Structures are given as structure tokens and as C-alpha cells.
Amino acid sequence: MSRGQIARWMLEEVAVDYDEHILAYGPTGMAADDYRRINPMAKVPAIAHGEKIVTEAAAIGLYLADVFQDRRLGPMDDERAAYYRWVLFCAGPLEQAVTSRAMGWEVPDDPQKQGMLGFGNFERTIDALEDHLSGRHYVCGDRFTMADCYVGSHVDWGLSFGTIPERAAFKTYIERIREREAYKNAKARDQALIEQMKTGE
Numbered sequence: 001m002s003r004g005q006i007a008r009w010m011l012e013e014v015a016v017d018y019d020e021h022i023l024a025y026g027p028t029g030m031a032a033d034d035y036r037r038i039n040p041m042a043k044v045p046a047i048a049h050g051e052k053i054v055t056e057a058a059a060i061g062l063y064l065a066d067v068f069q070d071r072r073l074g075p076m077d078d079e080r081a082a083y084y085r086w087v088l089f090c091a092g093p094l095e096q097a098v099t100s101r102a103m104g105w106e107v108p109d110d111p112q113k114q115g116m117l118g119f120g121n122f123e124r125t126i127d128a129l130e131d132h133l134s135g136r137h138y139v140c141g142d143r144f145t146m147a148d149c150y151v152g153s154h155v156d157w158g159l160s161f162g163t164i165p166e167r168a169a170f171k172t173y174i175e176r177i178r179e180r181e182a183y184k185n186a187k188a189r190d191q192a193l194i195e196q197m198k199t200g201e
């Protein structure tokens with residue numbers, strides 16, 4: 001039940017074999033010294049690819065698409081701008097807008113203060129993403145790319161937990177995303193783990 005699900009879906013999209021390590025929250029898992037050597041932030045997800053460690057869900061996606069180029073999940077020339085722009089928009093402004101609201105931190109109604117915040121305010125951020133997704137099949141246009149794993153994960157989570165408003169563009173986009181085989185496989189595995197955790201088996 002974590003952003004680890006984003007990394008799993010990305011791994012399923014690139015269709016590589018991987019070993020999973022499920023860590024508990026807290027001192028015996030993510031905060032243990034062994035794992036802090038992998039991610040000093042004591043957070044998941046992280047991937048180890050040979051000697052290379054990548055943390056940050058957005059970076060994991062960009063890395064996988066780049067390394068496994070033959071999967072064609074990275075951008076073509078005319079997709080590059082939207083690809084980087086919207087992945088970083090979701091890792092920065094969108095994540096800040098959504099999490100600050102979830103914490104109950106209201107942005108002051110003061111243009112000068114909003115000018116200092118990378119996301120300005122919640123509505124501006126949501127409107128910008130809605131505007132981009134309206135009338136597009138995927139982040140980069142007609143073709144699914146790794147950007148959709150990351151942007152899609154934000155929209156998927158946000159709609160499921162009510163942290164992103166149910167706008168038509170988000171709903172149409174996420175319905176298309178949820179049809180993907182790799183998405184379904186990833187979610188089935190995570191759901192099985194969540195059930196196991198609940199029943200303690």
C-alpha cells in the first residue's frame with residue numbers, strides 16, 4: 001500500500017524479471033540501516049539494477065524507459081517535450097498541491113505568496129493537468145509512454161482516494177490506462193499482497 005505500486009507497474013510495462021523486496025514501514029523495514037544505505041530517505045520505492053540504485057518513482061520510470069529502450073516506452077522526438085514536462089509537473093507541483101491539501105495546509109489567498117509556491121494553488125495545478133489531458137489519449141498524444149505510468153499513477157490514486165477532483169478528462173484518461181495488461185497484472189499482484197497483509201498470512 002505505497003508508491004511501490006508505481007514502480008511495480010513500470011517494471012511490468014518494461015516486462016523484465018525482477019525480485020521484489022517488500023518492506024514494513026518503520027525501524028524493522030524501511031528505516032533499518034540496510035535499507036537506508038539504499039535510500040537514505042528511508043522510503044519506497046527503490047530499484048537496484050546491478051550496482052545502480054534509483055529512488056523516486058518518477059526517476060525509476062525515466063530510468064527504466066531509457067535503459068530498456070527497445071520497449072519503446074521512452075519519448076520519440078516529437079513526444080519529448082510533453083514527456084518530461086508532465087512527469088516533472090506531477091512529481092513537483094501536482095504532488096505538492098495534493099499532499100499539502102491532504103495535510104490541511106491551505107494556501108493563503110495572496111498572489112504574492114502563491115507566486116512563491118511552485119504549484120501556485122491547488123486549482124491552478126489541477127486545471128493545468130486537466131487542460132493537458134483533455135482531448136488527448138495519453139500524455140504525449142496518441143501513444144502510451146512511461147510518462148503515463150507516472151502521471152497515470154497520480155490520477156489513478158487521486159481519483160480512487162478523492163484527492164483529485166473527478167473531472168471528465170481524468171476519468172476518460174484513467175479508464176484507458178486501467179485497461180492495460182501490465183497495469184492489471186501489477187495491481188493484481190499488489191492486491192494479493194495487501195490481502196495477505198490484512199489476513200496476516
Ligand SMILES: N[C@@H](CCC(=O)N[C@@H](CS)C(=O)NCC(=O)O)C(=O)O
Pocket residue numbers: 001002003004025026030042043044045055056057058
Ligand atoms: N518522493 C518519493 C516519495 C516516496 C514516499 O513517500 N514513499 C512512502 C510510501 S508511499 C514511504 O516510503 N513512506 C515511509 C516513510 O516515510 O517512513 C517518490 O516519489 O518515490
